[in-house]
Amino acid sequence: MNKCLTTFIALFMFTSYKAQSQPDMQKIVIHFKHVANGKSLHPDSVYQNPLGETYSVKKLKYYLSNLGFNKQVNTNISLIDAFATDSIKIMLPYPAKKGTFNFQLGVDSIYNCSGAQEGVLDPLNGMFWTWNTGYINFKLEGQSDYATTKTKHFEYHIGGYTGKNKTMRQIRLPYAGTDRTTQLYILVNLDNFWKGQSDIKISTTPVINSPGAIAKSAADNFSGLFSIIQQ
Amino acid sequence: MAGILFLVLLFFTGAYEKYGPTPLPFVVPKGWPQPPTNIFASNPSTREGFLLGKTLFYDGNLSRDSITSCASCHQYFAAFSTFEHSFSHGIENRFTQRNAPGLFNLAWKTSYHWDGGVNHLEVQALGPITDTNEMGETLDNLLLKLRNNPQYPPLFKAAFGDTAITTKRLLKALAQFTGNLVSAGSKYDQVKNGKDSFLPYEQKGYEIYKQYCSSCHSEPLFTNDKFSNNGLGLNKLNDLGRKRITGLSRDSLQFKIPSLRNLKLTPPYMHDGSMGYITQVINYYTVIDSSLPQLDPILKKPIRLSERNKAELLAFLFTLTDTSFTKNKNYAPGEHIIFRH
Numbered sequence: 001m002n003k004c005l006t007t008f009i010a011l012f013m014f015t016s017y018k019a020q021s022q023p024d025m026q027k028i029v030i031h032f033k034h035v036a037n038g039k040s041l042h043p044d045s046v047y048q049n050p051l052g053e054t055y056s057v058k059k060l061k062y063y064l065s066n067l068g069f070n071k072q073v074n075t076n077i078s079l080i081d082a083f084a085t086d087s088i089k090i091m092l093p094y095p096a097k098k099g100t101f102n103f104q105l106g107v108d109s110i111y112n113c114s115g116a117q118e119g120v121l122d123p124l125n126g127m128f129w130t131w132n133t134g135y136i137n138f139k140l141e142g143q144s145d146y147a148t149t150k151t152k153h154f155e156y157h158i159g160g161y162t163g164k165n166k167t168m169r170q171i172r173l174p175y176a177g178t179d180r181t182t183q184l185y186i187l188v189n190l191d192n193f194w195k196g197q198s199d200i201k202i203s204t205t206p207v208i209n210s211p212g213a214i215a216k217s218a219a220d221n222f223s224g225l226f227s228i229i230q231q
Numbered sequence: 232m233a234g235i236l237f238l239v240l241l242f243f244t245g246a247y248e249k250y251g252p253t254p255l256p257f258v259v260p261k262g263w264p265q266p267p268t269n270i271f272a273s274n275p276s277t278r279e280g281f282l283l284g285k286t287l288f289y290d291g292n293l294s295r296d297s298i299t300s301c302a303s304c305h306q307y308f309a310a311f312s313t314f315e316h317s318f319s320h321g322i323e324n325r326f327t328q329r330n331a332p333g334l335f336n337l338a339w340k341t342s343y344h345w346d347g348g349v350n351h352l353e354v355q356a357l358g359p360i361t362d363t364n365e366m367g368e369t370l371d372n373l374l375l376k377l378r379n380n381p382q383y384p385p386l387f388k389a390a391f392g393d394t395a396i397t398t399k400r401l402l403k404a405l406a407q408f409t410g411n412l413v414s415a416g417s418k419y420d421q422v423k424n425g426k427d428s429f430l431p432y433e434q435k436g437y438e439i440y441k442q443y444c445s446s447c448h449s450e451p452l453f454t455n456d457k458f459s460n461n462g463l464g465l466n467k468l469n470d471l472g473r474k475r476i477t478g479l480s481r482d483s484l485q486f487k488i489p490s491l492r493n494l495k496l497t498p499p500y501m502h503d504g505s506m507g508y509i510t511q512v513i514n515y516y517t518v519i520d521s522s523l524p525q526l527d528p529i530l531k532k533p534i535r536l537s538e539r540n541k542a543e544l545l546a547f548l549f550t551l552t553d554t555s556f557t558k559n560k561n562y563a564p565g566e567h568i569i570f571r572h
Contacts, residue, residue: 112350113351115273115352115354115402115403115406116274116353116354116398116399116403116406117399118399123357123370123398124369124374124398128357130349130354130357130358130361131344131358132348132475132476133348133351133354133355134350165478210475210478
Protein backbone atom coordinates (compact mmCIF):
# COMPACT_ATOMS: atom_id res chain seq x y z
CA MET A 1 0.00 0.00 0.00
CA ASN A 2 2.84 2.34 0.86
CA LYS A 3 4.46 1.55 -2.41
CA CYS A 4 1.16 2.39 -4.02
CA LEU A 5 1.08 5.77 -2.31
CA THR A 6 4.62 6.78 -3.22
CA THR A 7 4.07 5.98 -6.87
CA PHE A 8 0.96 8.04 -6.75
CA ILE A 9 2.75 11.04 -5.33
CA ALA A 10 5.59 10.65 -7.81
CA LEU A 11 3.11 10.43 -10.66
CA PHE A 12 1.27 13.44 -9.41
CA MET A 13 4.38 15.57 -9.10
CA PHE A 14 5.48 14.43 -12.49
CA THR A 15 2.23 15.31 -14.21
CA SER A 16 1.94 18.67 -12.52
CA TYR A 17 5.52 19.47 -13.51
CA LYS A 18 4.61 18.67 -17.07
CA ALA A 19 1.60 20.89 -17.06
CA GLN A 20 3.77 23.93 -16.34
CA SER A 21 6.02 23.60 -19.33
CA GLN A 22 3.67 22.77 -22.11
CA PRO A 23 5.06 23.50 -25.56
CA ASP A 24 3.13 23.23 -28.85
CA MET A 25 1.33 19.92 -29.00
CA GLN A 26 0.66 17.98 -32.13
CA LYS A 27 -0.74 14.65 -33.10
CA ILE A 28 1.88 12.00 -33.66
CA VAL A 29 0.87 8.77 -35.33
CA ILE A 30 2.83 5.76 -34.23
CA HIS A 31 2.66 2.79 -36.59
CA PHE A 32 3.42 -0.71 -35.44
CA LYS A 33 4.79 -3.44 -37.60
CA HIS A 34 4.75 -6.83 -35.90
CA VAL A 35 7.07 -9.37 -37.48
CA ALA A 36 8.61 -12.79 -36.90
CA ASN A 37 11.26 -14.37 -39.10
CA GLY A 38 11.21 -11.15 -41.09
CA LYS A 39 7.59 -11.72 -42.15
CA SER A 40 4.48 -9.87 -41.01
CA LEU A 41 2.78 -11.55 -38.11
CA HIS A 42 -0.25 -13.48 -39.20
CA PRO A 43 -2.37 -15.89 -37.13
CA ASP A 44 -2.22 -18.59 -39.81
CA SER A 45 1.54 -18.56 -40.37
CA VAL A 46 4.12 -20.79 -38.76
CA TYR A 47 7.37 -19.31 -37.51
CA GLN A 48 10.53 -20.66 -35.98
CA ASN A 49 12.03 -19.11 -32.91
CA PRO A 50 15.79 -18.64 -32.51
CA LEU A 51 15.86 -21.76 -30.31
CA GLY A 52 14.70 -23.87 -33.24
CA GLU A 53 11.11 -24.35 -32.17
CA THR A 54 8.23 -23.86 -34.59
CA TYR A 55 5.11 -22.07 -33.45
CA SER A 56 2.12 -20.03 -34.51
CA VAL A 57 0.69 -16.98 -32.79
CA LYS A 58 -2.96 -16.66 -31.81
CA LYS A 59 -2.71 -13.59 -29.64
CA LEU A 60 -0.22 -10.83 -28.97
CA LYS A 61 -1.38 -7.96 -26.78
CA TYR A 62 0.52 -5.55 -24.60
CA TYR A 63 0.26 -2.23 -22.81
CA LEU A 64 2.35 0.81 -23.66
CA SER A 65 2.39 3.88 -21.49
CA ASN A 66 4.27 7.15 -20.99
CA LEU A 67 5.19 7.44 -24.66
CA GLY A 68 7.20 10.41 -25.78
CA PHE A 69 10.31 12.02 -27.17
CA ASN A 70 13.20 12.71 -24.83
CA LYS A 71 11.80 14.06 -21.59
CA GLN A 72 8.30 14.84 -22.83
CA VAL A 73 5.86 12.04 -22.24
CA ASN A 74 2.16 11.50 -22.61
CA THR A 75 0.79 9.53 -19.67
CA ASN A 76 -2.05 7.92 -21.66
CA ILE A 77 -1.99 4.15 -21.77
CA SER A 78 -2.49 2.18 -24.97
CA LEU A 79 -3.37 -1.45 -25.41
CA ILE A 80 -1.78 -2.80 -28.55
CA ASP A 81 -3.22 -5.88 -30.21
CA ALA A 82 -0.89 -7.14 -32.92
CA PHE A 83 -3.83 -8.38 -34.99
CA ALA A 84 -6.00 -5.29 -34.55
CA THR A 85 -3.84 -2.23 -33.90
CA ASP A 86 -1.86 -0.84 -36.82
CA SER A 87 -1.26 2.51 -35.24
CA ILE A 88 -2.08 4.78 -32.34
CA LYS A 89 -2.38 8.53 -32.27
CA ILE A 90 -1.09 10.53 -29.33
CA MET A 91 -0.60 14.20 -28.58
CA LEU A 92 3.02 15.18 -28.10
CA PRO A 93 5.14 18.26 -28.54
CA TYR A 94 7.16 18.45 -31.75
CA PRO A 95 10.13 16.19 -31.31
CA ALA A 96 13.66 17.44 -31.23
CA LYS A 97 15.73 16.58 -34.27
CA LYS A 98 17.28 13.69 -32.50
CA GLY A 99 17.33 11.94 -29.20
CA THR A 100 15.27 9.04 -27.97
CA PHE A 101 11.72 7.92 -28.28
CA ASN A 102 10.74 6.41 -24.94
CA PHE A 103 7.93 4.43 -23.49
CA GLN A 104 7.15 1.94 -20.82
CA LEU A 105 5.97 -1.52 -21.71
CA GLY A 106 3.35 -2.16 -19.05
CA VAL A 107 1.01 -0.38 -16.72
CA ASP A 108 2.24 1.87 -13.89
CA SER A 109 1.90 0.20 -10.49
CA ILE A 110 -0.60 2.78 -9.23
CA TYR A 111 -3.24 1.44 -11.63
CA ASN A 112 -2.59 -2.07 -10.39
CA CYS A 113 -3.54 -1.37 -6.83
CA SER A 114 -6.15 1.38 -6.73
CA GLY A 115 -9.37 -0.40 -7.60
CA ALA A 116 -11.56 -0.59 -10.68
CA GLN A 117 -10.22 1.10 -13.85
CA GLU A 118 -11.82 1.89 -17.19
CA GLY A 119 -11.00 2.33 -20.87
CA VAL A 120 -8.06 0.23 -22.03
CA LEU A 121 -7.61 -0.83 -18.41
CA ASP A 122 -11.14 -2.24 -18.20
CA PRO A 123 -10.73 -5.85 -17.03
CA LEU A 124 -12.96 -6.95 -19.88
CA ASN A 125 -9.98 -6.52 -22.19
CA GLY A 126 -8.72 -9.78 -20.71
CA MET A 127 -5.50 -8.28 -19.42
CA PHE A 128 -6.24 -8.48 -15.68
CA TRP A 129 -5.59 -11.28 -13.20
CA THR A 130 -8.41 -11.71 -10.71
CA TRP A 131 -6.81 -14.24 -8.34
CA ASN A 132 -3.60 -12.25 -7.85
CA THR A 133 -4.93 -8.88 -8.81
CA GLY A 134 -2.94 -6.79 -11.25
CA TYR A 135 -2.48 -6.26 -14.97
CA ILE A 136 -0.97 -8.61 -17.47
CA ASN A 137 1.47 -6.27 -19.17
CA PHE A 138 2.20 -8.53 -22.10
CA LYS A 139 0.30 -11.50 -23.44
CA LEU A 140 1.51 -13.92 -26.11
CA GLU A 141 -0.45 -17.07 -26.89
CA GLY A 142 -0.19 -19.66 -29.60
CA GLN A 143 0.31 -23.25 -30.63
CA SER A 144 3.49 -25.25 -30.91
CA ASP A 145 4.31 -28.92 -31.25
CA TYR A 146 7.10 -28.21 -28.79
CA ALA A 147 4.63 -27.27 -26.05
CA THR A 148 4.26 -30.03 -23.49
CA THR A 149 0.69 -28.99 -22.67
CA LYS A 150 -2.11 -31.38 -23.68
CA THR A 151 -3.47 -29.05 -26.35
CA LYS A 152 -0.04 -27.93 -27.60
CA HIS A 153 -1.03 -24.48 -26.48
CA PHE A 154 1.54 -22.08 -25.06
CA GLU A 155 0.80 -18.89 -23.22
CA TYR A 156 2.95 -16.19 -21.74
CA HIS A 157 1.02 -13.82 -19.53
CA ILE A 158 3.69 -11.51 -18.20
CA GLY A 159 2.75 -9.33 -15.25
CA GLY A 160 3.70 -8.39 -11.71
CA TYR A 161 4.07 -4.83 -10.51
CA THR A 162 5.98 -4.95 -7.22
CA GLY A 163 9.49 -5.50 -5.97
CA LYS A 164 12.22 -7.16 -7.93
CA ASN A 165 9.78 -9.19 -10.01
CA LYS A 166 8.04 -6.24 -11.53
CA THR A 167 7.64 -6.58 -15.26
CA MET A 168 7.18 -3.04 -16.52
CA ARG A 169 10.16 -2.04 -18.66
CA GLN A 170 11.41 1.36 -19.75
CA ILE A 171 12.32 1.27 -23.40
CA ARG A 172 14.46 3.90 -25.11
CA LEU A 173 14.83 3.87 -28.85
CA PRO A 174 17.42 6.10 -30.56
CA TYR A 175 15.59 8.43 -32.85
CA ALA A 176 16.72 10.75 -35.60
CA GLY A 177 14.17 12.58 -37.69
CA THR A 178 13.04 16.04 -38.50
CA ASP A 179 11.60 18.43 -35.98
CA ARG A 180 8.29 18.19 -37.84
CA THR A 181 7.96 14.43 -37.67
CA THR A 182 4.36 13.37 -37.32
CA GLN A 183 4.72 9.70 -38.19
CA LEU A 184 6.82 7.15 -36.38
CA TYR A 185 7.27 3.54 -37.44
CA ILE A 186 8.05 0.96 -34.81
CA LEU A 187 9.17 -2.54 -35.59
CA VAL A 188 8.14 -5.18 -33.09
CA ASN A 189 10.26 -8.23 -33.76
CA LEU A 190 8.94 -11.30 -31.99
CA ASP A 191 12.17 -13.23 -32.70
CA ASN A 192 13.70 -11.35 -29.82
CA PHE A 193 11.05 -12.45 -27.34
CA TRP A 194 12.60 -15.93 -27.16
CA LYS A 195 16.20 -14.98 -26.95
CA GLY A 196 17.67 -11.95 -25.27
CA GLN A 197 18.90 -11.64 -21.73
CA SER A 198 17.27 -14.99 -21.10
CA ASP A 199 15.97 -17.85 -23.22
CA ILE A 200 12.25 -18.58 -23.26
CA LYS A 201 11.95 -22.11 -24.52
CA ILE A 202 8.50 -23.43 -25.43
CA SER A 203 9.56 -26.99 -24.66
CA THR A 204 10.63 -26.21 -21.10
CA THR A 205 8.32 -23.30 -20.23
CA PRO A 206 5.11 -23.49 -22.25
CA VAL A 207 3.17 -21.44 -19.70
CA ILE A 208 3.94 -18.35 -17.67
CA ASN A 209 0.84 -17.21 -15.86
CA SER A 210 1.85 -15.52 -12.64
CA PRO A 211 4.23 -12.89 -11.36
CA GLY A 212 7.60 -14.22 -10.29
CA ALA A 213 11.20 -14.79 -11.31
CA ILE A 214 10.31 -16.44 -14.63
CA ALA A 215 7.97 -13.61 -15.64
CA LYS A 216 10.70 -11.17 -14.68
CA SER A 217 13.27 -12.81 -16.93
CA ALA A 218 10.79 -12.83 -19.81
CA ALA A 219 10.28 -9.10 -19.22
CA ASP A 220 14.04 -8.61 -19.45
CA ASN A 221 13.76 -9.51 -23.13
CA PHE A 222 11.14 -6.82 -23.84
CA SER A 223 13.55 -4.07 -24.81
CA GLY A 224 14.90 -6.20 -27.65
CA LEU A 225 11.49 -6.44 -29.26
CA PHE A 226 11.29 -2.83 -30.34
CA SER A 227 13.19 -0.63 -32.76
CA ILE A 228 12.41 2.42 -34.85
CA ILE A 229 12.27 2.01 -38.59
CA GLN A 230 14.09 5.13 -39.78
CA GLN A 231 12.24 6.64 -42.71
CA MET B 232 -29.32 42.41 -3.92
CA ALA B 233 -26.89 40.21 -2.05
CA GLY B 234 -29.86 38.67 -0.27
CA ILE B 235 -31.55 37.70 -3.52
CA LEU B 236 -28.33 36.28 -4.85
CA PHE B 237 -27.97 34.24 -1.71
CA LEU B 238 -31.52 32.91 -2.07
CA VAL B 239 -30.97 32.02 -5.73
CA LEU B 240 -27.75 30.25 -4.79
CA LEU B 241 -29.51 28.37 -2.01
CA PHE B 242 -32.23 27.33 -4.42
CA PHE B 243 -29.74 26.01 -6.93
CA THR B 244 -27.59 24.13 -4.47
CA GLY B 245 -30.75 22.71 -2.90
CA ALA B 246 -32.11 21.60 -6.25
CA TYR B 247 -28.73 20.20 -7.20
CA GLU B 248 -28.58 18.12 -4.08
CA LYS B 249 -32.04 16.77 -4.66
CA TYR B 250 -31.02 15.19 -7.96
CA GLY B 251 -27.54 14.02 -7.03
CA PRO B 252 -26.93 10.89 -4.97
CA THR B 253 -27.19 11.26 -1.20
CA PRO B 254 -23.91 10.75 0.64
CA LEU B 255 -23.83 7.73 2.90
CA PRO B 256 -21.09 8.58 5.38
CA PHE B 257 -18.93 5.68 6.48
CA VAL B 258 -18.92 5.75 10.26
CA VAL B 259 -16.01 4.26 12.21
CA PRO B 260 -17.43 2.61 15.36
CA LYS B 261 -16.43 4.19 18.65
CA GLY B 262 -13.01 3.11 19.81
CA TRP B 263 -12.07 1.51 16.49
CA PRO B 264 -9.04 2.53 14.44
CA GLN B 265 -9.52 4.38 11.17
CA PRO B 266 -9.33 1.98 8.20
CA PRO B 267 -5.69 1.78 7.00
CA THR B 268 -6.71 3.06 3.56
CA ASN B 269 -9.91 4.81 2.57
CA ILE B 270 -11.62 2.34 0.24
CA PHE B 271 -14.15 5.02 -0.65
CA ALA B 272 -11.48 7.55 -1.69
CA SER B 273 -12.34 7.30 -5.40
CA ASN B 274 -15.77 5.79 -4.91
CA PRO B 275 -17.83 8.13 -2.73
CA SER B 276 -20.23 6.11 -0.61
CA THR B 277 -23.83 7.09 -1.39
CA ARG B 278 -27.24 5.62 -0.63
CA GLU B 279 -27.91 5.14 -4.33
CA GLY B 280 -24.55 3.44 -4.89
CA PHE B 281 -25.15 1.21 -1.89
CA LEU B 282 -28.66 0.32 -3.09
CA LEU B 283 -27.36 -0.55 -6.55
CA GLY B 284 -24.58 -2.63 -5.00
CA LYS B 285 -27.07 -4.44 -2.82
CA THR B 286 -29.38 -5.13 -5.77
CA LEU B 287 -26.45 -6.57 -7.73
CA PHE B 288 -25.28 -8.60 -4.74
CA TYR B 289 -28.62 -10.38 -4.45
CA ASP B 290 -29.14 -10.83 -8.22
CA GLY B 291 -28.65 -14.30 -9.72
CA ASN B 292 -28.26 -12.69 -13.14
CA LEU B 293 -24.66 -11.96 -12.27
CA SER B 294 -23.92 -15.62 -12.99
CA ARG B 295 -24.06 -17.62 -16.20
CA ASP B 296 -26.83 -19.87 -14.86
CA SER B 297 -28.80 -16.80 -13.72
CA ILE B 298 -29.35 -18.47 -10.33
CA THR B 299 -26.10 -18.09 -8.41
CA SER B 300 -25.88 -14.68 -6.80
CA CYS B 301 -23.17 -13.37 -4.49
CA ALA B 302 -25.71 -13.99 -1.74
CA SER B 303 -26.04 -17.68 -2.54
CA CYS B 304 -22.56 -18.14 -1.08
CA HIS B 305 -22.60 -15.11 1.22
CA GLN B 306 -25.81 -15.61 3.17
CA TYR B 307 -27.45 -12.73 4.99
CA PHE B 308 -28.39 -14.76 8.08
CA ALA B 309 -24.88 -16.24 8.34
CA ALA B 310 -23.05 -12.89 8.49
CA PHE B 311 -22.56 -13.41 4.74
CA SER B 312 -20.67 -16.70 4.96
CA THR B 313 -21.91 -20.01 3.52
CA PHE B 314 -23.57 -21.62 6.51
CA GLU B 315 -22.38 -25.15 7.32
CA HIS B 316 -20.57 -25.71 4.05
CA SER B 317 -16.84 -26.34 3.89
CA PHE B 318 -16.92 -25.33 0.24
CA SER B 319 -19.68 -23.35 -1.43
CA HIS B 320 -21.76 -24.34 -4.45
CA GLY B 321 -21.09 -22.39 -7.62
CA ILE B 322 -22.84 -22.86 -10.95
CA GLU B 323 -23.42 -26.36 -12.39
CA ASN B 324 -22.71 -28.17 -9.12
CA ARG B 325 -19.15 -26.97 -9.00
CA PHE B 326 -17.50 -26.15 -5.71
CA THR B 327 -15.23 -23.38 -4.56
CA GLN B 328 -11.71 -24.31 -3.52
CA ARG B 329 -11.94 -22.52 -0.19
CA ASN B 330 -14.38 -21.78 2.61
CA ALA B 331 -16.45 -18.65 2.03
CA PRO B 332 -15.69 -16.18 4.82
CA GLY B 333 -18.27 -13.91 6.38
CA LEU B 334 -18.34 -10.44 4.84
CA PHE B 335 -18.08 -7.64 7.36
CA ASN B 336 -15.61 -4.94 8.36
CA LEU B 337 -13.96 -5.33 4.96
CA ALA B 338 -13.02 -1.64 4.93
CA TRP B 339 -10.28 -2.39 7.48
CA LYS B 340 -8.57 -5.00 5.33
CA THR B 341 -5.59 -4.24 3.16
CA SER B 342 -5.96 -7.43 1.13
CA TYR B 343 -8.71 -9.93 0.50
CA HIS B 344 -9.09 -13.70 0.20
CA TRP B 345 -7.40 -16.32 2.35
CA ASP B 346 -4.15 -15.77 0.46
CA GLY B 347 -4.39 -11.98 0.25
CA GLY B 348 -4.25 -12.21 -3.55
CA VAL B 349 -6.76 -9.40 -4.04
CA ASN B 350 -5.34 -5.95 -3.38
CA HIS B 351 -8.49 -3.81 -3.45
CA LEU B 352 -12.13 -4.43 -2.56
CA GLU B 353 -13.34 -3.03 -5.89
CA VAL B 354 -11.54 -5.61 -7.99
CA GLN B 355 -12.46 -8.48 -5.67
CA ALA B 356 -15.83 -9.10 -7.35
CA LEU B 357 -14.13 -9.87 -10.70
CA GLY B 358 -12.97 -13.16 -9.21
CA PRO B 359 -16.33 -14.73 -8.30
CA ILE B 360 -18.11 -13.31 -11.36
CA THR B 361 -15.71 -14.86 -13.86
CA ASP B 362 -14.47 -17.94 -11.96
CA THR B 363 -15.76 -21.12 -13.62
CA ASN B 364 -16.34 -22.69 -10.18
CA GLU B 365 -18.35 -19.73 -8.93
CA MET B 366 -20.53 -17.64 -11.25
CA GLY B 367 -18.84 -18.53 -14.56
CA GLU B 368 -19.97 -15.39 -16.40
CA THR B 369 -18.05 -13.16 -18.81
CA LEU B 370 -17.95 -9.42 -18.19
CA ASP B 371 -19.17 -8.66 -21.73
CA ASN B 372 -22.21 -10.86 -21.29
CA LEU B 373 -22.95 -9.63 -17.81
CA LEU B 374 -22.87 -5.98 -18.88
CA LEU B 375 -25.18 -6.85 -21.78
CA LYS B 376 -27.63 -8.56 -19.43
CA LEU B 377 -27.64 -5.61 -17.06
CA ARG B 378 -28.15 -3.10 -19.90
CA ASN B 379 -31.11 -5.11 -21.19
CA ASN B 380 -32.69 -5.44 -17.77
CA PRO B 381 -35.10 -2.51 -17.31
CA GLN B 382 -34.36 -2.46 -13.58
CA TYR B 383 -30.73 -1.42 -13.94
CA PRO B 384 -30.33 1.70 -16.11
CA PRO B 385 -32.33 3.84 -13.63
CA LEU B 386 -30.35 2.43 -10.70
CA PHE B 387 -27.04 3.20 -12.41
CA LYS B 388 -28.31 6.67 -13.27
CA ALA B 389 -29.31 7.34 -9.68
CA ALA B 390 -25.92 6.20 -8.43
CA PHE B 391 -23.59 7.58 -11.10
CA GLY B 392 -25.49 10.34 -12.90
CA ASP B 393 -26.24 8.59 -16.19
CA THR B 394 -27.43 5.21 -17.40
CA ALA B 395 -24.07 3.94 -18.68
CA ILE B 396 -23.38 0.46 -17.34
CA THR B 397 -19.67 -0.32 -17.25
CA THR B 398 -17.35 -2.73 -15.48
CA LYS B 399 -15.99 0.09 -13.37
CA ARG B 400 -19.41 1.16 -12.14
CA LEU B 401 -20.50 -2.41 -11.52
CA LEU B 402 -17.42 -2.99 -9.37
CA LYS B 403 -17.69 0.32 -7.56
CA ALA B 404 -21.34 -0.28 -6.70
CA LEU B 405 -20.64 -3.77 -5.36
CA ALA B 406 -17.80 -2.34 -3.25
CA GLN B 407 -20.16 0.29 -1.85
CA PHE B 408 -22.38 -2.47 -0.55
CA THR B 409 -19.69 -4.83 0.74
CA GLY B 410 -17.50 -1.99 2.03
CA ASN B 411 -20.36 -0.64 4.10
CA LEU B 412 -21.00 -3.96 5.85
CA VAL B 413 -19.94 -3.07 9.36
CA SER B 414 -20.50 -5.42 12.28
CA ALA B 415 -19.86 -3.71 15.61
CA GLY B 416 -22.94 -4.48 17.67
CA SER B 417 -22.04 -7.66 19.55
CA LYS B 418 -22.32 -8.08 23.31
CA TYR B 419 -18.53 -7.55 23.44
CA ASP B 420 -19.03 -4.12 21.81
CA GLN B 421 -21.82 -3.27 24.24
CA VAL B 422 -19.50 -4.14 27.10
CA LYS B 423 -16.72 -1.98 25.62
CA ASN B 424 -19.18 0.89 25.29
CA GLY B 425 -20.25 0.49 28.91
CA LYS B 426 -23.77 -0.59 27.98
CA ASP B 427 -23.52 -4.17 29.20
CA SER B 428 -21.17 -6.28 31.24
CA PHE B 429 -19.63 -9.73 30.87
CA LEU B 430 -20.87 -12.56 33.04
CA PRO B 431 -18.05 -13.86 35.26
CA TYR B 432 -17.22 -16.83 33.02
CA GLU B 433 -17.29 -14.63 29.89
CA GLN B 434 -14.86 -12.30 31.64
CA LYS B 435 -12.60 -15.27 32.43
CA GLY B 436 -12.85 -16.33 28.78
CA TYR B 437 -11.85 -12.81 27.73
CA GLU B 438 -8.69 -13.11 29.88
CA ILE B 439 -7.86 -16.44 28.26
CA TYR B 440 -8.43 -14.93 24.81
CA LYS B 441 -6.12 -12.02 25.65
CA GLN B 442 -3.44 -14.42 26.83
CA TYR B 443 -3.45 -16.86 23.93
CA CYS B 444 -5.32 -15.50 20.94
CA SER B 445 -5.14 -11.72 20.80
CA SER B 446 -1.69 -11.42 19.23
CA CYS B 447 -3.18 -12.67 15.97
CA HIS B 448 -6.94 -12.25 16.36
CA SER B 449 -6.44 -8.71 17.73
CA GLU B 450 -9.09 -6.36 19.08
CA PRO B 451 -11.24 -4.68 18.07
CA LEU B 452 -11.48 -6.35 14.64
CA PHE B 453 -10.36 -9.70 16.05
CA THR B 454 -7.77 -10.02 13.32
CA ASN B 455 -4.52 -8.17 12.72
CA ASP B 456 -5.02 -8.67 8.95
CA LYS B 457 -1.68 -10.55 8.71
CA PHE B 458 -0.83 -14.01 7.46
CA SER B 459 0.16 -16.89 9.66
CA ASN B 460 0.23 -20.65 9.95
CA ASN B 461 -1.70 -22.09 12.86
CA GLY B 462 -0.50 -25.61 12.21
CA LEU B 463 -2.92 -26.78 9.55
CA GLY B 464 -1.05 -28.90 7.05
CA LEU B 465 -1.44 -29.22 3.29
CA ASN B 466 -5.02 -30.17 2.36
CA LYS B 467 -6.17 -32.45 -0.46
CA LEU B 468 -6.44 -29.49 -2.82
CA ASN B 469 -2.73 -28.72 -2.27
CA ASP B 470 -3.58 -25.20 -1.19
CA LEU B 471 -0.30 -23.45 -0.38
CA GLY B 472 -2.03 -20.25 0.70
CA ARG B 473 0.04 -17.08 0.56
CA LYS B 474 2.86 -18.76 -1.36
CA ARG B 475 0.64 -18.94 -4.43
CA ILE B 476 0.70 -15.15 -4.49
CA THR B 477 4.25 -14.29 -3.46
CA GLY B 478 6.05 -17.38 -4.74
CA LEU B 479 8.14 -17.29 -1.55
CA SER B 480 8.70 -20.59 0.24
CA ARG B 481 8.51 -18.87 3.63
CA ASP B 482 4.87 -18.02 2.79
CA SER B 483 3.96 -21.64 2.21
CA LEU B 484 0.79 -22.61 4.16
CA GLN B 485 0.36 -19.10 5.49
CA PHE B 486 -3.25 -17.93 5.47
CA LYS B 487 -4.99 -14.68 6.29
CA ILE B 488 -5.86 -14.58 10.00
CA PRO B 489 -9.66 -14.54 10.05
CA SER B 490 -11.75 -12.39 12.38
CA LEU B 491 -13.31 -14.15 15.35
CA ARG B 492 -16.37 -11.91 15.17
CA ASN B 493 -19.65 -13.69 14.38
CA LEU B 494 -17.98 -17.10 14.71
CA LYS B 495 -21.20 -18.70 15.87
CA LEU B 496 -22.84 -17.73 12.57
CA THR B 497 -20.04 -18.79 10.23
CA PRO B 498 -19.32 -22.51 10.62
CA PRO B 499 -17.39 -24.39 9.43
CA TYR B 500 -13.98 -22.90 10.14
CA MET B 501 -10.53 -22.46 8.58
CA HIS B 502 -9.62 -21.79 4.93
CA ASP B 503 -10.90 -25.20 3.90
CA GLY B 504 -13.77 -25.43 6.35
CA SER B 505 -12.09 -28.46 7.90
CA MET B 506 -13.42 -27.82 11.42
CA GLY B 507 -17.14 -27.90 12.01
CA TYR B 508 -17.43 -26.61 15.55
CA ILE B 509 -15.87 -23.88 17.64
CA THR B 510 -15.20 -26.41 20.40
CA GLN B 511 -13.23 -28.41 17.87
CA VAL B 512 -11.15 -25.32 17.06
CA ILE B 513 -10.48 -24.61 20.74
CA ASN B 514 -9.44 -28.22 21.34
CA TYR B 515 -7.24 -28.04 18.28
CA TYR B 516 -5.28 -25.07 19.67
CA THR B 517 -4.49 -27.07 22.83
CA VAL B 518 -2.99 -30.02 20.95
CA ILE B 519 -0.98 -28.31 18.19
CA ASP B 520 2.24 -30.18 17.47
CA SER B 521 4.87 -27.56 18.24
CA SER B 522 7.44 -29.33 16.07
CA LEU B 523 5.59 -28.47 12.85
CA PRO B 524 8.11 -26.62 10.68
CA GLN B 525 5.73 -23.95 9.32
CA LEU B 526 4.00 -23.23 12.63
CA ASP B 527 3.89 -19.58 13.72
CA PRO B 528 6.48 -19.17 16.53
CA ILE B 529 3.77 -17.63 18.72
CA LEU B 530 1.99 -20.98 18.77
CA LYS B 531 5.14 -22.99 19.58
CA LYS B 532 4.39 -22.34 23.23
CA PRO B 533 1.73 -24.90 24.11
CA ILE B 534 -1.71 -23.64 25.09
CA ARG B 535 -2.88 -25.55 28.16
CA LEU B 536 -6.56 -25.15 28.97
CA SER B 537 -8.70 -27.09 31.43
CA GLU B 538 -12.16 -28.18 30.30
CA ARG B 539 -13.50 -25.32 32.36
CA ASN B 540 -11.17 -22.82 30.66
CA LYS B 541 -12.30 -24.09 27.27
CA ALA B 542 -15.94 -23.49 28.21
CA GLU B 543 -15.06 -19.99 29.42
CA LEU B 544 -13.22 -19.19 26.18
CA LEU B 545 -16.19 -20.47 24.21
CA ALA B 546 -18.55 -18.30 26.23
CA PHE B 547 -16.41 -15.28 25.45
CA LEU B 548 -16.28 -16.11 21.74
CA PHE B 549 -20.08 -16.24 21.75
CA THR B 550 -20.18 -12.63 22.97
CA LEU B 551 -18.73 -11.71 19.55
CA THR B 552 -21.98 -12.64 17.81
CA ASP B 553 -23.67 -9.57 16.38
CA THR B 554 -27.36 -10.25 15.86
CA SER B 555 -27.99 -6.58 15.12
CA PHE B 556 -25.84 -7.16 12.03
CA THR B 557 -27.80 -10.19 10.82
CA LYS B 558 -31.06 -8.37 11.46
CA ASN B 559 -29.95 -5.08 9.89
CA LYS B 560 -32.54 -4.29 7.22
CA ASN B 561 -30.04 -2.12 5.39
CA TYR B 562 -28.21 -5.28 4.40
CA ALA B 563 -31.23 -7.52 3.78
CA PRO B 564 -32.56 -8.18 0.29
CA GLY B 565 -35.19 -5.58 -0.64
CA GLU B 566 -35.14 -1.83 -0.42
CA HIS B 567 -34.92 -1.00 3.23
CA ILE B 568 -32.23 1.58 3.64
CA ILE B 569 -32.68 3.41 6.84
CA PHE B 570 -29.14 3.72 8.12
CA ARG B 571 -28.98 4.68 11.70
CA HIS B 572 -25.34 4.12 12.53
